[in-house]
Every structure is written in C-alpha cells, then in structure tokens.
Amino acid sequence: MLLRSIALLLLAGLGAAAHAAAPGGAQLYARNCASCHGVKGDGGIGVPLALPSFQAGISDDYLRQTIRHGRPGRVMPAFPSLGAEEVEAIVRHVRSWNKGPAVAYSPASIVGDPVHGKQLFGKYCVACHGANGEGAKGTGVTFSRPRDLPIMAPALHNPGFLAAAPDAMIKATLMNGREGTPMQSYLKLGLKEKDIDDLVSYVRSFETQPLGSSAAMVEAETPVIIRESPYDLNTTVERVKTAVTTHNFFYGRVQTLEYGMTPPASENPKQVIVYFCNISLLNQALAIDPRVGMFLPCRVSIFEKNGKVQVMSVNPKVLSRLFNNSELNQLCEQLEQSYTAIMEEATL
Template identity: 90%
Template sequence: MLRRFIAWMLCAGLGATTAWAAPVQTAAAPSGGQLYTRNCSSCHGQRGDGGIGVPLALPSFQAGISDDYLRQTIRHGRPGRVMPAFPSLGADEVEAIVRHVRSWNKGPSVAYSKAPIAGNPVHGKQLFGQYCTACHGANGEGAKGTGVTFSRPRDLPIMAPALHNPGFLDAAPDAMIKATLMNGREGTPMQSYLKLGLKEKDIDDLVSYVRSFETQPLGSSATLVKTETPVIIRESPYDLNTTVERVKTAVTTNNFFYGRVQTLEYGMTPPANENPNQVIVYFCNISLLNQALAIDPRVGMFLPCRVSIFEKNGKVQVMSVNPKVLSQLFNNSELNQLCEQLEQSYTAIIEEATL
C-alpha cells in the first residue's frame, strides 16, 4: 500500500517522469452487444429481427442506411413515436452500438451526401398526397399506432414511419430519402417509385416536400403533453379517515369504481409495523383501462389508478402522479388525449375530496 501511495504521489503531485509513473489501466471498450441488449433489444429484437421497433437486420434496411443515420437516430430518437433519444450514452457507446447493428450488414456500407436536393415542393406535395399518404399519413405523421399496441398487424415487419418528425429529419439527409424512394425497401410495403412510373425529377420534388416539414409546425404524432408538475397535490382540511371516505365518494361520482384502501407499506413490512397514517386508495374505470392498454400496454405499470393520503403533524395531504407524465415517459403521442383526460379526472377527485 505504501508503494502504491508513493507512486500515486509521484505521478499526481510531484510530476514524475514516465519511468516512475505507476502503470495505468485503461478501461475496456464498451461492448456493443451488451449495450444493444440493454438499450435496444426489447424493441428491435435481440438479433435485430424487430418487434415494437424496426427490424434493424432487415437486408434492405441495412443497404439503405448510413452509420451516421444510426448515430443521429440514437441521439435524437423519434419524439412521440416510442423510439426514445439516448442523450446519456457516451460517443464511444453510441459507436459501439452502431458497430454492433452494422455487423448484420451483408453488403457494402453506404454514406450519403448532406447536400440538399433541389426540387419543387408544391409539386412534391401533390405527389405525396397521391403516393405516400396511405401509409405515412396525410401530413407525414406516420402509420397509426406506434408498434406497442395489441392490435399491431404482425404480417408486416415495419410500420410506416413518421416523416414529419424532427428525429427523422435530423437523421435522414435528402440523399437517403431519395435513395429510399428510388429503390424501395424490399420486405416492407415501401416500393420503388421509379417502378411506379415516377421520374427522378418527381422524386426530387417529393424529397423537397418532405424536407419542407422542417419549416412546418409539429404534427400531433410528434408532440408530447407538457406538464408543470409530475404530482397533483392538495391539502385536506379533514382528518385522515374523513379524507379517505371523501376520496372514495369522489371516485364514484367521477365515473370510477372504488377498489380498496391499504397502507403505503403493505407487503413491504410486517403488518404491525405499517404506518397507518400513509394510505393509498385504489380505483379504476374499465373503459379507460382498456383504452390505455390498447394504446400502450406499458401503462399497466401505473394501473389501477390510485390516490395517496398522508397525515403528519396533524396535516393531511392528498396526492397522485400526474397522468400527463406518461406521455413524456413513454414517448407516445397517442397517449396525449387520454393522459389529459385522466389528469382532469384525478384533479377533480382530489379537489372534490378536499373541498
């Protein structure tokens, strides 16, 4: 230990030469496979065969994308379309994931120019309405459903992506969009537009129109509900037991059915040690439950609905998670309307109980 301390002092404090420096152990490079498993496989499949997300190993997908497209997609995600951004990953970790995903590529790598393509966006909009809206939506919002729903058709390996999305537009240069339109993507509904009878000039016009989405307001599929606070909280003028009964009543008058009351510590500590001044009221609305699960089964982690009631030093507080955080947490814009509806219901219940 003394020798190590002396060596450290020589290196750090006394400006030792290389001959005297203690050997430095460099950290092992991150494993792309491990990083992919941890961050990507649950949606894209362990072998890139897809699931909720795009099948990354699909040969036509690999042939049509660049390494930089993957980098930018990891960095920016697809706001509102389930694919999250990964700002916490270091540059070396992103590169490791890119290398792992590209290990499935059986053909040559492709790189695209970042130069803009000149076209007529007015004519491109006409062509978009004729050839693209059936899959990508009238305003490029993407296919309905974000891949998480129970009803997602499984006979197709990919759902039409949202083109009017800042993540896509940041990641895909004009040249890549043009190449996709010209070549199509075998194994998906995306056909070659040349084979559909369009000329290269028409494709340039389409690319120009898609790029014009950058200057237009975000569509609903790329927006998330904003919330000022993740928690709805009110102080009750009543004692804990009265407040609990008022919450139960407010639940039923707001079209939910009461489930049960239990302490916050139920199941986590022996019953004799549970704090009776911290309780949870559980409730549910089957119709809303089915809607939420059909949009995104992950909301099941937050169901059934619940309101927490705490008494401390004679003061009683009633609180719940603000459902609006679900839209941002799950990055699923299709939850927006439901989250806003639930936020209004939760607020009404809590305010009615504490009135």
C-alpha cells in the same frame, strides 16, 4: 527508473482493466435498445434493426444521429447521456446483423418541386405516413400482435428524422422501397426519378413548417397533483372512493404504501394508496402505448403527517413526455382532469 517503470506498468494495467470493464456494444444495446427493438433486432415497438432491407438502406451516421437525437414526440427517445464511444459501440453491434456492405450518402440537397411533391405525397404517402407526415398512430404493438411484424410507418415531419436522414437516403428509400415492410418502390409504382426528387423536396420542406399538434408534447404544469384534506385519513379515503365512482371509475382496493415490502405489523397505516380503474380508458391507453401499463391501475396516495392529510398522484400529463409519445396527449389531459376532479371533490 525501476520504480517509474513499475508505476507505468500498473497504470497501463489499470487502464486495460477499466477498458475491459467498460460495457460493449451488445451490453449497451441490451440496456438501452432491446426492450423496443428486440434482443436480436427483430423489432416490436421500435424498428426491426436487423431487417436486411433496413440495414441496406441506412448509413452509420443515420444510426448515430438517431441514437443521439431520437424522434421528438414519438416513441424513440434521445440518448444524450451516451458518450461518443458508447454510441459507436451500439452502431457496431447493430451493424453486426448486416449481411451486405455499409452504405454512405452524400449530404447534398436534392432540388425538386415541393408543390408537385406535395401532390404526390397526398396520393402515395398519406395512407401510411399521415396527412402531414406525422407517422402512423400507436406503437405497432398490442397484446395480440407479435413483436416481429413490420414497423409502423415512421414520422417524416419530425426534426429527429430530418436531421438524421439526408436527401439521398430519402430518395434511395423511395426508389428501392423496403422489402419486408409495406414500403414499396415508387419506381415500380410508376413514378419517374424527377417525381421522386419532387417528393424528397417536399419532405425536406417540413423543416421550415411548424410541427402539427400531433407532434407537440404536452407540458405538465407540475409532475404531481396535491390537495390538502380537511378530514382525517379514514374519512378522506372513503371520500376518494366515493369520488372515484362519481367520475365513472370503479374502485379497486386500498392498501398501505409499504404493502408487500415489510411485515404487515410494521406497515405504516397513515400512508395508503387507493386503486381505481376505467376499463375504456385503460384499453385506449394500452392501444396507444403498452408501456402505460406500468402506471396502471390508476391510483392516488393519501398520507397523514403531523395531523395533516394530503391526497396526491402523479400528473398523467407526465406520461406522454416520459414515454416520448405525443399520441398520449389527449388521453393524458383527460386523465389529469379526472384526477383533479376526484381529488378536489374528495377534499371539499
């Protein structure tokens, strides 16, 4: 009996220790959310979660659904790997910035006239939310823009938003606006409650309409582009440098793959990286999503092994999916074509 009691106490102690070691909401938020939403919820690439009008207008369930499903094709990713308790911990942490009572919304549908709602949407909403509800362009952050400015208008024609936001929440936002952002109260703009019901009905109709190309993600056929070279490594490097300039990039530098990670004498000279750049494309990419900077400048790797030389690079199309930002689609397709042309020309 004594041994059994000791065993139970040990198990209880281990359970308590494991519980204490589990990350809390603040840690989970810092790890998964702060880089976009700000350490204190002041926003940036993501919504300013601590904004009082945002806190007053959204429910806990809206936060849960948004964390779980994200916004496909936009910057907000889904977090399917987080457990239910972890999601709840993040929700509680975000709610710690709330100065007022939590709001809950009825899941009931609002009946309105979507045809009239579409007309109103064209008059009052498209300037910020886009002609098809695809949301504002870009991330809302540039190198000259403070992170604490209001967010870009969200995508309403988005399965993640439509799954998270009940009709009653959309209606409340339209009626009350969102102080501290460009979103105004539509009642103050002169609309009647019936008009707002019609707008809600039109927004809800997006669920039955196919997403426009702006929200569709580009699929990369392969995450890596690879070409075999018939030349030795040094000749291949020179041919890549020439091809880079032919395709309107300027050559930057060549360095070994291990540069800076091992003493120079230990670097493998048969594994090198060629860096190059196009300033115009660079500025376009950073204007759309500053996180692209992690993959800049452009580069291709050249490896020689067992007498064979390969030229390879990350497929730029991967970036739009990696960053969950469909606005990168067109630019990434253009870059993929340029990378492929450079590598093929160098290995002809």
